[in-house]
Every structure is written in C-alpha cells, then in structure tokens.
Amino acid sequence: MNAPVMLRMTSVTRVHGQGAAEVHALRGVDLEVRMGELVAVMGPSGSGKSTLLNLAGGLDTPTSGTVTVGRDDVGTLDAKARARLRRKHVGYVFQDLNLVPALTALENVTLPLELDGSSARRARAKATAALATVGLDDLADRFPDDMSGGQAQRVAIARALVGPRRLVLADEPTGALDSVTGEAVMRVLRQRVDAGAAGLLVTHDARHAAWADRIVFLRDGVVIDSTGAAAGPDSLLHRAVRA
Numbered sequence: 001m002n003a004p005v006m007l008r009m010t011s012v013t014r015v016h017g018q019g020a021a022e023v024h025a026l027r028g029v030d031l032e033v034r035m036g037e038l039v040a041v042m043g044p045s046g047s048g049k050s051t052l053l054n055l056a057g058g059l060d061t062p063t064s065g066t067v068t069v070g071r072d073d074v075g076t077l078d079a080k081a082r083a084r085l086r087r088k089h090v091g092y093v094f095q096d097l098n099l100v101p102a103l104t105a106l107e108n109v110t111l112p113l114e115l116d117g118s119s120a121r122r123a124r125a126k127a128t129a130a131l132a133t134v135g136l137d138d139l140a141d142r143f144p145d146d147m148s149g150g151q152a153q154r155v156a157i158a159r160a161l162v163g164p165r166r167l168v169l170a171d172e173p174t175g176a177l178d179s180v181t182g183e184a185v186m187r188v189l190r191q192r193v194d195a196g197a198a199g200l201l202v203t204h205d206a207r208h209a210a211w212a213d214r215i216v217f218l219r220d221g222v223v224i225d226s227t228g229a230a231a232g233p234d235s236l237l238h239r240a241v242r243a
C-alpha cells in the first residue's frame with residue numbers, strides 16, 4: 001500500500017507582482033510527496049523552485065490552486081495558523097541559514113522545540129542527539145559566527161530535522177559544503193525521510209538529486225518532466241553519478 005500523501009499541490013499557480021511587473025512563477029503545478037519519499041526539484045534559475053518550496057512550507061500562499069500539508073489546506077489558514085503548521089510540522093533548510101547569532105549551536109537547535117512547548121530538558125536532549133547525527137556534538141557550545149560555513153550548515157540541518165517534522169524542505173542544503181560533508185548531509189536527510197518524513201529538495205547538483213526517489217524538472221513555472229525511477233542510494237543512477 002502507498003504511504004499517505006504529506007504534501008499535495010493541485011493546479012498551483014503563483015503570480016508575483018502586478019500589472020507590467022507581473023511574473024508567473026508557477027503555472028499549474030501538480031505535485032505529491034508521500035511519507036517516506038524524497039523528491040528532488042531541479043530546473044534553471046528563475047524556473048520557480050524557491051517559490052514552490054515556499055508554498056509547500058506555508059511561507060506563501062498560491063494565487064490559485066491548492067496546497068495541502070497533511071490535512072491542512074495552506075491557502076485557507078490565517079498567518080498564525082500557518083506559522084503554527086510550520087513550527088510544528090515543517091523543517092526547513094534554506095540557502096541563508098537563518099541561525100540566531102546570539103545563540104549557541106545547541107540553543108539554535110533547541111529553540112524550535114521549546115517554542116513548540118517541549119520542556120527545556122527534553123528539548124536539550126533531543127537537540128543534543130540531532131547535533132550528534134550531523135557530527136557536531138563537539139561544537140554544541142559554539143556560536144554560529146565562530147563556525148565554518150559547513151559547520152553552520154550542519155547546525156541548520158540539525159535544527160530542520162529535530163522533533164517530529166513530517167515535511168522537510170531543503171533549498172540547496174549542501175551549497176556551502178565541501179563534497180564529503182555535502183554527502184553526509186544528504187545521508188542525514190535521506191535517513192530522516194526513510195524514518196517517515198516527506199522530503200522536498202531543491203538542488204542543482206545531480207549527485208544530490210540522485211538520493212531522491214523522484215526528480216521533478218521545472219522550467220518557466222511548469223513541470224516539464226518527472227522521473228519515476230526510484231533512485232535512492234542503491235539505485236543505478238546514484239551509483240553512476242557517484243562513481
């Protein structure tokens with residue numbers, strides 16, 4: 001039996017700006033991501049990848065069409081309800097990391113859990129474990145500005161994956177990383193998805209897309225192709241691009 005659909009986009013359009021400045025960033029996109037499934041989104045600059053990710057995470061609402069996360073229709077939620085949905089169920093890794101500079105690595109990862117109502121002790125324990133999964137247990141007390149780009153990126157990954165996130169959204173999560181660390185980050189993302197989350201990954205890198213079960217290609221706001229071939233770490237595609 002197929003796993004439940006966590007993210008569903010139906011005939012989604014998004015128009016930015018107005019009048020002469022109007023940009024049709026997405027034009028009628030249909031997309032489903034099931035629990036346990038990692039979908040990579042590829043496409044040239046300006047094709048609508050970030051717009052799609054922002055809609056999936058409830059940071060933005062569609063101009064027309066519907067976006068549902070679990071049972072929630074994102075377009076019908078008010079800003080407060082969308083913020084709650086994001087905090088509770090959606091993990092993000094963005095290009096700009098949005099780490100809080102005044103908080104240590106551990107505190108940055110702990111923060112979303114505390115905002116969700118976890119006790120400080122439980123939140124700390126979970127955050128410590130999340131930092132360990134990205135190999136940063138030694139740097140828990142370090143501040144983001146005292147870390148390398150790759151280390152800070154891994155803190156952002158730990159923060160996105162901590163807690164019961166049902167949908168993990170990653171926008172070029174390996175951008176600041178060397179290839180070995182980038183692979184490690186992809187492995188962590190894959191493990192989180194294998195443990196039951198749904199994952200949506202924007203990437204320009206075919207080696208990272210090869211970790212996905214499916215690759216969706218966007219151009220000018222339209223899905224122009226979608227590979228059905230199950231890729232994943234054991235797939236031929238994966239082995240081919242890693243060889």
Ligand SMILES: Nc1ncnc2c1ncn2[C@@H]1O[C@H](COP(=O)(O)OP(=O)(O)OP(=O)(O)O)[C@@H](O)[C@H]1O
Pocket residue numbers: 016017023024025043044045046047048049050051052
């Ligand atoms: N807030 C906005 N206001 C106006 N236009 C926007 C806005 N956000 C995105 N766009 C436009 O929408 C189109 C799609 O942008 P988007 O950032 O989603 O593409 P992308 O595929 O993520 O690009 P990149 O790979 O360069 O990040 C582009 O033409 C962009 O200029």
